Amino acid sequence: MSPHITILPDNCILEAPAGFALGDLLVQSGIPINLYCGRRGLCGKCIVEIHSGDLPPIEERERILIESKNLSPDRFRLACRFIIHGDHVISLPSFSFIPKTHLLARGTGKAIPLDLSVKKIAVHTFPPALHSPHSLLDGLKKGLGLSELRLAPETIFTVAEVLSGISSGDVVTAILDGDEELRSLERSDTTTRFFGLAVDLGTTTLAVDIVDLGSGNVVDTAVGTNGQSSFGADVVTRIKTAYRDPAQAAALRRAVLASINSLISGLLRRTGIRPVEIYETVIAGNTAMSHFFLGLPVDGLAVAPFAGVFSMAPLIPAGRLGLDVNPLGRVYLAPNLQSFVGGDITSGLIATDLASRRGNVLFLDLGTNGELVLKTERGMTATSTAAGPAFEGMSISCGLSAQPGAIDKAFLTPDRSLAVETIGRESARGVCGTGLVDLIAAFIHRGDINVQGKIQNPEKRLLVTSQIFLTQQDVREIQLAMAAIKAGMHMLLAAEWMSVQDLDEVLVAGAFGAFLNVGNAASIGLLPRLPPGRVRFVGNTSLEGARALLLSRTERRLAERLSGEVRHLPLAQDEAFQQIFIEALDFREWPADSGRRSSP
């Protein structure tokens, strides 16, 4: 009869052939025990308590690991080194489970089990001896219990310095890519200082999370403006600036790099984390931003068919890119969907788990570009429309990004006068995206603008407060932004022969945050009117997804699969799109059967 393993407190009983490793048995039975170091008995993260049954013999390193956690070698063992030879009753301390982190993508929160592509493991190296003349690297390899240890070319210099400087018996910390590639090596045990960055590289706004790679928790977040904005508010202007002008392209690259480094430096100052303690960075940006960031030519993006150099970039050492983090750390770019729709959207699909959602789901990311992905049972189709930065508060006379003092809500009081609220209840200094939607809805309702967007008063100016107003030009900018999104949505639905009523869910990511008034958005026609609960605001999914890609190889593999699988619907030179775009300029609700070859 096979030995039985009883797991407390649930008294769940597992059976395994004698000679089987307990760690493998637990994993195969779906118990998420943490085999961080790859079953090599090096990390001490899979400790189990043995309540009855014979204690297996203990290895020297195992004893040190158990005692370093103030546990007794009389009751505890590493599950990965525990070979089953009889019946046992065991329990798992809470720290022996794989940590999970919860993404925040609002209303769709997803739990990600940590499955890092980079690991930190503290080991003793095996010193060479006259009769065992292995190299210092081979001594490290033995210490890591590996038969194979690859090195990136740039790594050998750092590793050689460290290995040449230590004495026999010293502890070193290996930073490993996957299980077999040495990324770097550090003196002493540095495993508790282990951080990564998730970066949302927006055309207008940048956001950076600094994440503890031990727990998956966000330590701090910084948000700032993309320094490229001074070269032009929208991507197209910047691409044209850089087109066949390497000096300008380099200036654009420096601008975005400086912005990221400045956010990083603020984060490090606030958290006391040092640059060398950041070992992995994930960047989610649109195609152009990714190219600018890497310093690659954007010439292909300037002219039809608007092809980028890559859809999946190789992992690049951070030092090569000038990022102020550990130079041997790697930078992973969220893959683009083919070469057209950016990694920020792939990242959004990851954060919202779009691939696993039921029914027909439209994902809409409102940034400076409007990016749309429609998921049906036949797969996903993506498209991209040039919305412009109006909803981010740019290109509007009194526009403001979502910041204290920005009007983010507006409504008509019973006496039809206009009331506004500001972020942080500060005195109004301008209007942000959600405020603009509310204002347009109110002005139309009151007849100050007609459905064609024409301001009805002779001054051609709509007062919001004594200082803040919308001009006819502002209204036109909003119409253009709205029409781009609307027409894109319409084309996607039409391509799938669907109407808005077929949509089970609309997920809105990006500029509006959670504060958009869905009723007003529907009444001006920005979004279709759907039964309550079907429209959900999911926040900055680009940043959330970047964090998932930082923490999980499983999510990376999914993103890379989506990169090749998501179909692309080109709009730029489609005549139907031009026609629908013009019709979509009106502030008018979507007809209930929109899509299916009708106009919105």
Add this chain to the structure above:
Amino acid sequence: MSPHITILPDNCILEAPAGFALGDLLVQSGIPINLYCGRRGLCGKCIVEIHSGDLPPIEERERILIESKNLSPDRFRLACRFIIHGDHVISLPSFSFIPKTHLLARGTGKAIPLDLSVKKIAVHTFPPALHSPHSLLDGLKKGLGLSELRLAPETIFTVAEVLSGISSGDVVTAILDGDEELRSLERSDTTTRFFGLAVDLGTTTLAVDIVDLGSGNVVDTAVGTNGQSSFGADVVTRIKTAYRDPAQAAALRRAVLASINSLISGLLRRTGIRPVEIYETVIAGNTAMSHFFLGLPVDGLAVAPFAGVFSMAPLIPAGRLGLDVNPLGRVYLAPNLQSFVGGDITSGLIATDLASRRGNVLFLDLGTNGELVLKTERGMTATSTAAGPAFEGMSISCGLSAQPGAIDKAFLTPDRSLAVETIGRESARGVCGTGLVDLIAAFIHRGDINVQGKIQNPEKRLLVTSQIFLTQQDVREIQLAMAAIKAGMHMLLAAEWMSVQDLDEVLVAGAFGAFLNVGNAASIGLLPRLPPGRVRFVGNTSLEGARALLLSRTERRLAERLSGEVRHLPLAQDEAFQQIFIEALDFREWPADSGRRSSP
């Protein structure tokens, strides 16, 4: 019945199931047809002529490749794209066989079929289109017929420049590592310009072959002095100079790099080859030289147990090392035997094919270090002795390297007077290694020196010509060098319980070239006296082996296997060695049963 393929002119008949590719059938039948591009129909190197049987349909690219060789699409096809569906009579043009190159290691010449780790393939990329929005890289991947194309981080920048600068329909040349990693990309078809370097990185002397990677032939060779010599003649002095002194270590690195680059620059000037046309470099050097060349600390080599940082270095981009070749080209270091015996010796084992030789074979490389490898049916054992540079003509009053004007032969005339010959018949300017052995043998025979090496005349000086002489100190240097080699050889034989009579072959590589007088070497005791033909001079096997490692992945795999398998016999702190070394100082023939716990 399966289709039959008859191959002219031998009328050899092969049988294959219908649907099988002709290229695969030929390879599986042991016919070395050249499937260079990995069966993708891209390189046109596997063309066959069809004498009878139905011509299979031709692909567009196939037609272009065949016509570019002035062959007719009515008679020729690519074997790799040829799916067998009936009986055929074919023949193979000579250019469709895998080229072989012959290594020169004297007396052991080995034929190496080209099996390059780097390939050049000219292709059209697939331009992206609005409805096929793949990235430029994906267009290249399609052009290469690959489902997977990896990029080294440093490569993407160059590749992006090239891809962004070409027009649709242009040809590019991909430089591939293995079959799936893109190393670089070039405009237009550059496949005919494809070179590599094999470098023997000696302590005293450097030699560089520039090799045509298309044919495997050596285009030119350059030999020069290692600029590190001014830091000390032997390795130990240089290691001590660099020990814990990064500035000196850097100076030593610069010295050796400048010497290599100067040889490369001379080769390029003479051959008209440009630096960017050199895509792969193999370096074979001893452990210390390899560390100096890479710029790694040699501190571990300075003190017992004399451990190097690595035994196998990663492939490093040449640009990172400052080598004046294509910066994206890779540098492969011949692996060390464990961390003790250098890649120059591994390279020698490859050049002489030691692993496949029959019987008991002693490989002896006489450089500034004497390195010895004994191959028996129980495997290989290596050891290393500090011979010093005497046999390279250094540290001898009138010493000279093997160059025109150096005395390389000496003998006694019937009247017992001394006669000498010089290299190039020029007037004598000094004595090189082979000359020293002859001179010592002659002086002993005439009684000018006794077997203990003592000069018998009161002047303590032995005149060779009116200007050239040996001092007592010179004789002592030669004794020390000889004793190191002799004692090493003895220890190796003793470790295997063998006597010199058990040796089937002694292969002598290094300084002496083919010109050593074996009789004289035996009479002074430098080499054992063996039946004629058992001692063979194999020349510079470090350089030959480097060339094999440049041209063949099979040879690299063998070298890497040997690196882990060859046992090491440490001598430095062995008391028996000290004792035998002292006895070996005498100029005395080996007893016939030397080894087997007797003294030499």
